[in-house]
Amino acid sequence: NAGVTQTPKFQVLKTGQSMTLQCAQDMNHEYMSWYRQDPGMGLRLIHYSVGAGITDQGEVPNGYNVSRSTTEDFPLRLLSAAPSQTSVYFCASSYRKSRDTEAFFGQGTRLTVV
Amino acid sequence: EDKVVQSPLSLVVHEGDTVTLNCSYEVTNFRSLLWYKQEKKAPTFLFMLTSSGIEKKSGRLSSILDKKELFSILNITATQTGDSAVYLCAAVNAGNMLTFGGGTRLMVKP
Numbered sequence: 001n002a003g004v005t006q007t008p009k010f011q012v013l014k015t016g017q018s019m020t021l022q023c024a025q026d027m028n029h030e031y032m033s034w035y036r037q038d039p040g041m042g043l044r045l046i047h048y049s050v051g052a053g054i055t056d057q058g059e060v061p062n063g064y065n066v067s068r069s070t071t072e073d074f075p076l077r078l079l080s081a082a083p084s085q086t087s088v089y090f091c092a093s094s095y096r097k098s099r100d101t102e103a104f105f106g107q108g109t110r111l112t113v114v
Numbered sequence: 115e116d117k118v119v120q121s122p123l124s125l126v127v128h129e130g131d132t133v134t135l136n137c138s139y140e141v142t143n144f145r146s147l148l149w150y151k152q153e154k155k156a157p158t159f160l161f162m163l164t165s166s167g168i169e170k171k172s173g174r175l176s177s178i179l180d181k182k183e184l185f186s187i188l189n190i191t192a193t194q195t196g197d198s199a200v201y202l203c204a205a206v207n208a209g210n211m212l213t214f215g216g217g218t219r220l221m222v223k224p
Contacts (some may be wrong), residue, residue: 033211042202042217043212044214045213058211090156105158108156
């Protein structure tokens with residue numbers, strides 16, 4: 001029962017480097033999302049997707065890209081990393097909007113940009 | 115703009131105390147409210163509330179939603195050191211988008 005799998009768990013990047021955070025779920029959830037969590041703060045929505053081929057921006061989308069080519073995968077790309085993107089990133093998934101259900105979270109990726 | 119506010123920001127209690135955590139929300143097309151407990155890693159699900167006035171209970175934890183006054187509370191009775199965590203609430207809209215509050219950091223001392 002894998003649930004939501006995020007990789008890597010930790011990453012250090014230099015300013016200007018690019019990387020992709022991977023997120024996969026095996027629950028056939030339509031809705032997937034990415035959040036960042038900064039010290040002392042709750043989770044802020046970066047991007048989300050309501051199904052394969054559909055993505056939209058959340059509260060803090062700048063500097064991040066996403067795509068959803070399959071139901072299972074929802075990678076988050078940092079095109080040119082900045083120190084302000086140092087954070088813990090969580091991927092989450094849930095069922096389609098007609099069902100009341102909680103969001104299931106991955107274990108998080110701790111990213112440091114130096 | 116959707117908004118969720120939690121209070122207090124942090125709380126220190128002793129084992130055996132009872133605590134009440136607050137969550138108020140302003141969300142367009144509100145659908146449900148979720149409570150999560152976050153220790154060192156990912157948030158773990160506690161409760162989902164969709165109807166006003168109906169208490170959800172799990173062991174020493176309970177929660178209730180007031181859709182008229184737009185708030186929810188999470189109660190923890192007979193606290194234990196293992197309850198130390200950040201407690202997050204999130205309001206869910208009709209599109210399944212979650213808006214999180216800033217969390218309440220609870221520390222339970224022996």
